[in-house]
Amino acid sequence: MAWLTPTVLKLTQLLAALGAALGAAYGYVHTTDLKARQTPAHELSASYDYIVVGGGQSGLVVANRLSENPNRSVLVVEYGYFDDNPAQVEPSSSVPGTWLQKNLFNATSVPQPGLNNRLGQVYAAAVVGGGSTINGMVFDRGSAEDYDIWERFGNPSWGWEDLLSYFKKSTTFTPPRPELAREFNITWDAERAYGNGPIQANFPDWQWPTLKIQWDALKEIGMPMNVEGAAGDAWGAYWTPSAMDASYRRSYSRTGYWVPASSRKNLHLLIGHRVNEVLFNSRKRATAVTIQERDTPNDAPRITVKATREIVLCAGWLHTPHILQRSGLGPQERLEEAGIEVLVDLPGVGSNLQDHPAFTIEYQYLTDLFPNPSSLTDNATFSVWANEQWTQRRGPMSLGITNSLVTAPLVTLPSYRTILRKGYTQNVEAYLPKTYSAQQVKSFITQRNILLSSFPRLNNGVVEIIFAxxxxxxxxxxxxxSRGTALLNTTDIYAEPIIDYNTNINPVDLDIMVSAITLYRRWMSSKAMEQLTPVETFPGLNVTTNEQIIASLKNTMGSGVGHSCCTAAMAPRELSGVVAPDLTVYGVTGLSIGDLSIVPIIPATHTCATVYAIAEKAADLIKSRHIS
Structure with a gap:
């Protein structure tokens, strides 16, 4: 993970070890009894009303809501297992350097020319609770504009005002303790942004004193200030809560949605199994799935389970399109090459891949305030105090990655007019995947025009800067x-898809990142920051020209931060859409998608809260189709 600094890795590894030890010492048991509520394969029913493919973040939401009706039977099939390690719910588990491989699929990308042919790190969760189990716990939302552009791409009822009720439905907010809020001027808008849902949004018990200076410096350089982002104002600088409960433990899909529903007799969960294909009848209606125990040979025995009402794919950005392609829905040429009978030619399946590429910029504060994050490792007295505080679930160890964000609008960056002109005048086809059809090129040009028309507005951002x-x-x-692909491996359809992020392929992306680094340096050079004496250590004071900065970006950036999405996009079919606004898959019936793969254009936010909103809305749409 080249974009993690050595300092951050050292600190997070220490916190992870301390969190595990203290979690165990504090007597926390990670609901291991819930495993007794699983349904073994030999006890599955022959059919269910609904089959939810994937027991990750979105799948558990959809299953919970569909099983609220005791007259509807629901089966969830999940490839991963439960993670009952107490450390996994501690704040220290939030940084990517602590994410365990056992909770991830063993996948990697092809070499990335835009990263000097390095491989892009692939984050795809393989654990009950999915990405909410192993994410950064930063519980923010995009700006209203982030979701309104989905609607402008041909998806009525998917704008901000339509989704807000689902954001609220999924979340309950707890304000920070008053003393902390006053000291750091933490602001929020509970009435506009939050409801009374299963997932807890909370602020930690601690913030570092240096944070106040960083906020002052942002104001000095003219960065817009917002009360918070969750009410649709996620641009400029703002506060955001963490996905934590009142004891500062991870609040996620497993605890929020699976635990309350797990005792329902009409809800079954099968773990450690892979869904191979969706089966269809002669009228192209989805009727069943084939299931196989994970880590067994491809020719191992399979189970077929029927669905009488609907099959809902919630297998994530990587495996929802994978299952579609194996089932005969996808790009015709690709399926034919793999020897799969084409049920529906859907060129968009497995394309349109997007994530948030990340770059690490490193500084030292020669005259930092005390205490500061390094005090946890460099000051024995402070470290002992912090550990004592944590036995009471207080203090610095309640912190996750951050609660302060800058989502900088393009107009706050240098050279933004030049960037816009370049975006409008370039030959986009030269930067798109070679597998793209003429229809897909047309679709991207529509996306591009929507994005570029949005870029000059102040009410949405293009670059995020985390500060804490x-x-x-x-x-x-x-x-x-840049757009990537996650396409079927035609020589082994059950192997992981061939993943190509195409990171930095479009030169506009690098231009924006160069401008973002310039903005960051201006922030660090502000009058307010002088008392900290900031000194840049990477890429370094000698890296000044655009060409030098781009070389550094290509050498060290990562392809994403675990926000991959958009590989089964919601869009009109003539724009290479895979699902309609009601989330049903084009060309068939009885099959829908309820996860992050349906997003057409990635929002400028950590994606966790958005997944909950999508899944909550998906459940309502499915229910509305099956009232009788």
């Missing part, structure tokens, strides 16, 4: 024009 009082940070590109 530490020197240096991640600069994350939130609105890439």
């Amino acid at each position: 009082g530490k020197p240096g940070t991640w600069i994350i590109f939130m609105k890439p024009l």
Whole structure:
């Protein structure tokens, strides 16, 4: 993970070890009894009303809501297992350097020319609770504009005002303790943004003193200030809560949606199994799935389970399109090459891949305030105090990655007019995947025009800068024009898809990142920051020209931060859409999708809260189709 600094890795590894030890010492049991509520394969029913493919973040939401009706039977099939390690719900588990491989699929990308032919790191969860189990716990939403552009891409009822009720339905907010809020001027808008849902949004018990100076410096350089982002104002600088409960433990799909529903007799969960294909009848109606125990040979015994009402794919950005392609829905040429009978030619399946590429910029504060994040490792007295505080679930160890964000609008970056002109005048086809059809090129041009028309507005951002009082940070590109693919391996259809992020292929992406680094340096050079004496250590003071900065970006950026999406996009079919606005798959019946793969254009936010909103809305849409 080249974009993680050595300092951050050292600190997070220490916190992970301390979190595990203290979690165990504190007597926390990670609901291991819930495993007794699983349904073994030999006890499955022959048919269910609904089959939900994937027991990750979205799948557990959909299953919970569909099984609220005791007269509807629901089966969830999940490839992964439960993770009952107490450390996995501690705040220290939030940083990517601590994510365990056992909770991830063993997948990697092809070499990335835009990263000097390095491989792109692939984050795809393989655990009950999915990405909500192993994410950064930053519980923000995009701006209203982020979702309104979905609607402008031909998806009525998917704008901000339509989704807001689902954001609220999924979340309950707890304000920070008053003393902390006053000291750091933490702001929020509970009435506009939150409801009374299963997932807890909370602020930690601690912030680092240096954070106040960082906020002052942002105001000095003219960065717009917002009360918070969750009410549709996720642009400029703002506060955001973490996905934590009142004890500062991870609040996620497993605890919020699976636990309350797990005792329902009409809800079954099968773990450790892979769904191979969706089966269809002669009228192209989805009728069943074939299921196989994971880590067995491809010719191992399979189970066929029927669905009488609907099959819902919630297998994520990587495996929802994978299952579609194996089932005969996807790009005709690809399926034919793999020897799969083409049921529906859907060129968009497995294309349109997007994530948030990330770059690490490193600084030192030569005159930092005390205490600061390094005090946890460099000051024995402070470290002992922090550990004592954590036995009471208080203090610095309640912190996750951050609660302060900058999502910088393009108009706050240098040279933004030049960037816009380049975006409009370039030959886009030269930067798209070679597998793209003429229809897909047309679709991207429509996306491009929507994005570029949105870029000059102040009410949405293109680059995220995480700040939490530490020197240096991640600069994350939130609105890439580059597009990738996750396509079937035609020589082994059950192997992981061939993943190509195409990171940095579109030169506009690199231009925006160069401008973002310039903005960050201006922030660090502000009058307010002088008391900290910031010194850049990477890429370094000698890296000044655009060409030098681009070389550094290509050498060290990552393809994403675990926000991959958009590989079964919701869009009109003539724009290579895979699902309609009601989330049904084009060309068939009885099959829908309820996960992040349906997103057409990635929002400028950490994607966790958005997944909950999508899944909640998906459940309502499915229910509305099966009232009788």
